[in-house]
Amino acid sequence: MSSSLLSGLNPEQYAAVTLPAVPALILAGAGSGKTRVLTTRIAWLLSTGQASQHGILAVTFTNKAAKEMLTRIAAQLPVNARSLWVGTFHGLCNRLLRMHWRDAGLPETFQILDSADQLSAIKRLLKALNIDDEKYPPRELANFINGNKEEGRRPHEVECWDDYTRQLKALYEEYERQCRREGVVDFAELLLRSYELLRDNAALRGHYQARFRYMLVDEFQDTNRLQYKWLKLLAGGGAAVFAVGDDDQSIYAFRGANVGNMRDFETDFKVDTLIRLEQNYRSQGNILDAANALIAHNRGRLGKNLWTDQAAGEPIRVFEAASDFEEAQFIVDEVRQLHREGQNLSDMALLYRSNAQSRVLEHALFQSGLPYRVYGGLRFFERQEIKHALAYLRLMANPEDDNALLRVINFPARGIGNRTLEILGETARGGGSSIWLAACSGGAGRSSAAVGKFVQLIEGMRAQMAGLNLTELVQLAIEQSGLIEHYRNDKEGQERLENLEQLVSAAARFIQDNEDSVTAFLTQASLEAGEHEAAPGQDALQLMTVHAAKGLEFHAVFLTGVEEGLFPHDNSLSSNEAVEEERRLAYVAITRARQRLYISLAQSRMLHGQTRFSIASRFLSEIPEDLLKWLNRGYAPAAMPTRKIEKTAPEHGLRVGANVEHPKFGHGVVVDYDGTGKSANVQVNFGAVGVKWLALDYARLTLIN
DNA sequence: AACCCCGAACTTTTT
């Protein structure tokens, strides 16, 4: 059976799949069959009897990847999904903590705060402590807390050099106290708590170390410090860790991912098996050559060169538009043409660096009537009506859940205003109790009638819970809370009503596939907020950020806005590391394309309410010229944007948007000007070199075009 | 409690 399992693997893939039980690092380039290697290795370990389902742990970053892995394993051999530990870091940690809640010091039915819940918990904390949230913005405090947790630091381990940090640290401590009191755990806490559980409980640690002899890690370049420590601890008994990653696709340093983990892994685990998967099965030659050439400009890589046995294929098409509007129009025309030639719209993607860029593109697409789908909006379980419904469900399970209570005590409106809430909050804090208990004791001043009614409502709902299954509980929650009623009366509530109905169906599906448990359902809702994409229906063009495109592939890719300041983004220009991450991002974008790649840029675009002029991205010049086909080389920019330019035309003729050449700084675009005659200055954007004010009288600028 | 207005932000984001 293993022969059919292994057939069709190339030599490197084969070597990786059949490695003995030693720690190994697999450098898997884009499109090199990484998921196949991971799943086949698991199937091989199982089918050869080297490992039991019980002894394997495989960890990914997204639920999507975890599901994909499970599905593909199941396609190769019969597996028991329960005994295989395949999941996200957070999912597996949750699993561990649910099993050992007592040892972890958690209540049996602890709830998970998603980022939005965490933020509102922090706001509530600041209010309760009377802290000025101007001086300590909740966002910042959240970052501080999460950042420390992701480094494995509890409050007492935070080093302070100034009063401000000392205060943040004190708030971190208070936040922990609040979470403990309410029996809730945020995302970072799931990781840290289970790390500490294993670290401090020798018996448990020994058990799991002995159990998981094989550990496989996907997207290793995206692990953060704590995740790495977690893996190291769990593998401490000599487990064979099979780490798969690609340092060139590390694009999440900004949220704590530490590529350095790959180097550390080599030394810490004494890895002497490093396998490179460099054969790419996705893209044609020119596309790969472009990607390779681009990424070669980064320093400190582990080193890797993708190759293919496919033909060179088409050149990369480059289009330089005069404006963002024209860029969008060009794309619409090309997409239309490809579609006429028989390409599915869903096999084409428009990629951009930042979400704001989608606007112009969407506008042009909308006008053209081409169906399109934008990734990245609100997900199902993040919608307010869903969060409201779940808050009622939470209250039914545990009315002392302050977060949930505050979310819905006055939604739908029932006459409980801010003043009442303040009184309730103070009473609760004074008595060291939950807000629910304060509400029950009637300490709500004049509005106590309304509060009493709310207490009655929740108690009434709780009284009806016995004997109901999850689906019926959800139904009860949305009906008796008045949510349904409220949205039915709301002119714009139609979609929300439908979502609430979908929630009932989601619950029904959940109890079919899982256990009939409110806690489990709520946990899943926090851990998997749902798909990012709109309902897949008709064939539609795909629009998304480059980040969102990671892991996907398309017949044709349009990489848009390839301009200095946008890609690489202005905010990344200050450090070389940041620019290198942008370059990796561009590398990811390019390697999404199978056959056709378009790179487009606009000489001017609306940004932050004003027209901005930019030059081509340095990344474009890092791609060998012979791979590119300029669709409009020598193209004269169209008239300046129709918007009137405030200033009178300068007598030197260097109007905003003019292309100039400087002997030292190279090619640039005039962005602004000032003064006349001998004191005339112009501001020029030289892209990589920066934006500079130059005295026209001295600077030897030549007008080009 | 609904409404309105003004100011601030505005790169990327999974769990």
Place this chain on the structure above:
DNA sequence: GTTCGGGGTT
């Protein structure tokens, strides 16, 4: 330019 959120008003 637009949106989002907070604060003030009706």
